[in-house]
Amino acid sequence: MVKKYIVAGNWKLYIERAEEAKKIAAVLKRKVKLFPGVDMVLFPPAPLLPAVAQVLGKTSVALGAQTISVFSGGAHTGDVSGAVVKDLGASWVLVGHSERRAAGETNDMVCAQVRAAKNAGLHVMLCVGEKEKDHGGAHFSDIALQLSSALNGFSNPPAGGRTRIAIAYEPVWAIGKTAAEAMQPGELEEMVIFIRKTLTDILDRTAALRVPILYGGSVDGSNARQLLREGGVSGFLVGRASTDIDAFTEILNVCKK
Ligand code: 13P
Secondary structure, eight states, X not given: OOOSEEEEEEOTTTOOOHHHHHHHHHHHHHHGGGSTTEEEEEEOOGGGHHHHHHHHTTSSOEEEESOOOSOOSSSOTTOOOHHHHHHTTOOEEEESOHHHHHTTOOHHHHHHHHHHHHHHTOEEEEXXXXXXXXXXXXXXXXXXXXXXXXXXXXXXXXXXXXXXXEEEEOOGGGTTSOGGGSOOXXXXXXXXXXXXXXXXXXXXXXXXXXXOEEEOSSOOTTTHHHHHHHHXXXXXXXXXXXXXXXXXXXXXXXXXX
């Protein structure tokens, strides 16, 4: 069903200097051919996009922004729109990351960002995830709500036109921990099936089957293989380990064809 894996690096605010960003990008540019079958996407802090884009040049490594404004143009001091990040070299945007939701982004704002991304011609990596580990299963309804509200009004099928959509399932309790505390592959597989089913309720079935579902939350070289094989995901959204070349390379190696 999924031809290629996506391995995305969310640099968050771990990388704050253009020199450091350029160094990582230069190494990945040299190595990208070693990972056939992998679509690599890097999400640096927005002001570092031009520096990274310049280093990457015409490689297949794609760039994305970590968020965008719900607005497009106008009197919105401090906002950065989809058009701006696109102009700086981004083709993707992360929407609804839990760290943005924790800073006050609501489901409605996430939905507005999805629309703004689409209008700007950016591919959307929609992040969903429950806050607490819930053995009773109540978190499934949180995920369903996050998906349905974010994709409310999204044209059907979503892959139509130029906008692609990928889901990054990132349980908040598993973010920024150790690999041992990440989600177990069996639990992940169950969630991936649930997300797929929910997507088929929201979108055209063919389109829903095409949406890549990634996992994020304490992925590194030690757990990536099992999560990929047994979790049923189409790749990873990697935080901290994506800023460490060796750790990121290990994950890319696991995902190559
Ligand atoms: P970590 O890989 O650092 O746990 O972060 C995951 C994440 O939030 C990626 O968006």
